[in-house]
Amino acid sequence: MPEISRRGQLMPNSPIRKLVPLAEKAIRKGIKVHRLNIGQPDILTSPNALKAVHTYDGNIIDYGHSAGNESLRKKFSDYYKKINIPLDYEDILITIGASEAIILTLMTCLNAGDEIIVPEPFYANYFSFATATDVEVIPVTSSIENGFVLPPITEFEKKITPKTKAIIICNPNNPTGHLYSRKELEQLRDLVNKHDLFFLCDEVYRELCYDGGIFTSAMQIEGIEKNLILIDSVSKRYSATGLRVGVLASRNRELLQTTLKFCQARLCPPNIGQVAAEAALDSPPEYLDYVFNEFLERRNFIVHALNDIEGVYCPLPKGAFYVMVKLPVDDAEKFSMWMLEEFEYNKQTVMLAPGSGFYYNTDLGKQEVRIAYVLKLKDLKNAIECLQKGLESYPGRILPKASADHVKIKIA
Amino acid sequence: MPEISRRGQLMPNSPIRKLVPLAEKAIRKGIKVHRLNIGQPDILTSPNALKAVHTYDGNIIDYGHSAGNESLRKKFSDYYKKINIPLDYEDILITIGASEAIILTLMTCLNAGDEIIVPEPFYANYFSFATATDVEVIPVTSSIENGFVLPPITEFEKKITPKTKAIIICNPNNPTGHLYSRKELEQLRDLVNKHDLFFLCDEVYRELCYDGGIFTSAMQIEGIEKNLILIDSVSKRYSATGLRVGVLASRNRELLQTTLKFCQARLCPPNIGQVAAEAALDSPPEYLDYVFNEFLERRNFIVHALNDIEGVYCPLPKGAFYVMVKLPVDDAEKFSMWMLEEFEYNKQTVMLAPGSGFYYNTDLGKQEVRIAYVLKLKDLKNAIECLQKGLESYPGRILPKASADHVKIKIA
Structure with a gap:
């Protein structure tokens, strides 16, 4: 067959979407997958x-x-x-x-x-x-x-x-x-x-x-x-x-x-x-207020909940609906795959976007993931609990030596 | 300002759409524009x-x-x-x-x-x-x-x-x-x-x-x-x-x-x-039959009607819903613009796609236009009449010397 183009070969798999086949497999096994990988809010369309x-x-x-x-x-x-x-x-x-x-x-x-x-x-x-x-x-x-x-x-x-x-x-x-x-x-x-x-x-x-x-x-x-x-x-x-x-x-x-x-x-x-x-674009202001308040509440929850997990660190985002999170793992992409392929907790697991895909030099984000706080609080709570349990049993867990050095996050 | 890219400069204006501003101007003057330029059928969506x-x-x-x-x-x-x-x-x-x-x-x-x-x-x-x-x-x-x-x-x-x-x-x-x-x-x-x-x-x-x-x-x-x-x-x-x-x-x-x-x-x-x-994709076969018969009837009409105009020639298309047509004009793009800017017949005119845009060497299609037979027969008839009148009064009209040499189109 003729050769695929250079740009086709260089093209990365989307870190946000490349784990979709693994998520689909988990779903077929009857596991509920909390999708924190993608900016798809569960908020009703206007x-x-x-x-x-x-x-x-x-x-x-x-x-x-x-x-x-x-x-x-x-x-x-x-x-x-x-x-x-x-x-x-x-x-x-x-x-x-x-x-x-x-x-x-x-x-x-x-x-x-x-x-x-x-x-x-x-x-x-x-x-x-x-x-x-x-x-x-x-x-x-x-x-x-x-x-x-x-x-x-x-x-x-x-x-x-x-x-x-x-x-x-x-x-x-x-x-x-x-x-x-x-x-x-x-x-x-x-x-x-x-x-x-x-x-x-x-x-x-x-x-x-x-x-x-x-x-x-x-x-x-x-x-x-x-x-x-x-x-x-x-x-x-x-x-x-x-x-x-x-x-x-x-x-x-x-x-x-x-x-x-x-x-x-x-x-x-x-x-x-x-x-x-x-x-x-003609949506009433109440709709946008509702959207704003949802994300604010979700952010406040998730930043606290993540920083409360041993070895996890995330800074306080000032806008949008994502956090970049450092995890106590050898390789966040391996961990994300493991969460979908090997792990479940109460028939649930979590889908994450490996952080390396958000850097030019993919070594830089090796311990990071991007989390989209796009789910309602109840689901976010289950997802974070799942994540915590996953981190506790992941074979490649690496607790940082100086995790206490991280500044405590304060929300105004 | 910084310079536009090379590909941006090389990019042609679409021959199908570049005359849209002229058509909009004609419409604002109260002229009905028969759009034969674009493959947008007037057939109801499934x-x-x-x-x-x-x-x-x-x-x-x-x-x-x-x-x-x-x-x-x-x-x-x-x-x-x-x-x-x-x-x-x-x-x-x-x-x-x-x-x-x-x-x-x-x-x-x-x-x-x-x-x-x-x-x-x-x-x-x-x-x-x-x-x-x-x-x-x-x-x-x-x-x-x-x-x-x-x-x-x-x-x-x-x-x-x-x-x-x-x-x-x-x-x-x-x-x-x-x-x-x-x-x-x-x-x-x-x-x-x-x-x-x-x-x-x-x-x-x-x-x-x-x-x-x-x-x-x-x-x-x-x-x-x-x-x-x-x-x-x-x-x-x-x-x-x-x-x-x-x-x-x-x-x-x-x-x-x-x-x-x-x-x-x-x-x-x-x-x-x-x-x-x-x-x-679940449309009943009757819908596709209706679409097919519409286009067949339109094709049969338009190929005859166009070849009946003095100096006009179009071959018989065997599929799709377009004809490439040779017009007795100096420059089909100039003529197409003139039809929108200068001409009207019974408060109507016709929008065409200049043929040169369908060739790599734009000199090749200089006397040609592409016509999409996407309008119902009544409108097509008006459009062709309009085109004929336009050709008769266009200042750049050039009748070919040997137009009679063209083979007569026969429809089975």
Whole structure:
């Protein structure tokens, strides 16, 4: 047979999804698998979105505009203006999830061989999108030991080469929960301007900032109008991940015109998904409050419960709905597989996302996992109990010598 | 601002969609635009699909499996087996339309700089997908003068270089209507085997073969199990283009495993689209008969009506729902723009897809347009009348000297 492509060979298995076959096997054995591996909340989808599906009134489910439905683009513009992000509907392209928005941006902005700087640990699929488009990921490493605080901007600057074309951040961050301050964004702005880079900001979790943390959108930072691409999605905000409706927004019209050519080739985003997303954007404030309070409660529970387990450490995330967790194990991926293949507790087990997939150098996250606190409290409690029991009987358990040194987590 | 990527600059505007802004302007002036530019039938979507949308019973529109819903993959497998294409559900990945299936295949099989051979005129977006993935398109040219008969396979072989990695065909063909014979497929099989190439077959129009023409799927040709990738979609068969649900199928499991890694990165195909597609596959045979008869009647009308216009020539397509048409004009793209910007007849005009976008060398299709016969007969009649009047008053009209030489089209 002919040889698979180089990018196909380099492409990593998603750390979030590669254990799915093992989970399916466990389920077939009658074991309940608590899925903490993936950002799929068990929160009901916005009723507005569901109603729009049930009352869909077309009799031809037809192609739409390649840029997305104009009415949806206008609805997004209204939403952004309300939260003080001034974007006209013509600044907005509707994409097939934030995933497509990132791929389209990489194709529009970077050549094969160009470099994009990413603070790590990063959303694992950033690496996949870069591999798919022959772009090199250059990491700036933060570590769990100091709570994933953002490295100084000078560390970013050290990584710049003639091949550097862009920086991508996720704010609030998946997987670390880091919430970028205005000052950090302004420092990145200065760097982006100094070296004339594209700046990709993935803000799909912007409504989930805890402990009084104030969210600043990169769109609210002046002086990078031509450099900035905002990535967004309705998936998390309205618990509607399966709609596959995202946003690529920029005030750089030349860039959007180029991206639109890629959009034309794939014809249009999903028709019914767009109709549902448009309705979701009209969700009552009570719905978003409910979503926020759910995640806040879950975060407060899980951070305490995890740090209470011997040898486990996780910093306090300030936003989004993930924690990066250090486990007292030889290899977190082996442990995650063992939990699905060998372990059960009261006919239950836990599915985790091995941390190594969130680092460029996969040795760095060898003892870490990403946990998505997307389950209701009752299930989270069972899942954490399961995890604790699993850690106690895992053959590769390694208790750290100085686990008491970790700072106790305080929640305001 | 930083520079747009090379692939962004090379990316063509879709010939099918680039005139959309002009059409929108005409509509704002109160003109009815007959859209013959795009394969969007006015046929009602399969009622099964619509019902599935209205009765969607989830309360969380969640992520699905990256390979697509297992139930949908099994339904496709049943469908294929019924039409004598033996594919297990594990040979099938669900994609975001046939568009994504092609992009994923190019990413999986070809490196940047590799070459793919395509008989031209070709579906314009093949070129776009290749540009997006840094793949070189190598055309094998057929011409309207001899009815777009497939060039001899020796012409394909002449184009093979050390960089050649794949051949792609569309059967029945968009835009020419060519229906590949078993013999032609076997010749391609031999070529593919001789040079160890991947073979991509886009069969989204397989149910639309006219005049007793027998459709042979590349999946029914033996000896290329490891080389063949089948591309499919529910869009055309069930008039549900907006669902964005397609298929990438292969018996080469290593290839599918690699493609699945790309699928994992973009998470999953649209949730509700998949539910609707699964229902569509259960459409009663009467629905498909109705669709077939509609297109047959439309084809018979339009081929006659077009050839009756002075200076116009179109060969008889044997499948799909397009005709490539030669017009007596200086430049078919200029004419298509003029029809939208300057012309109206009884407050109506026609939107066409300029033919040059369907050729690698855009000079080749300069007098041609692609017409999709996707409108009901009454509208098609108005559209053709409009086109005739437009041709009569277009300032760049050029009547061919020997138009009478064209063979008269006979419909069996």
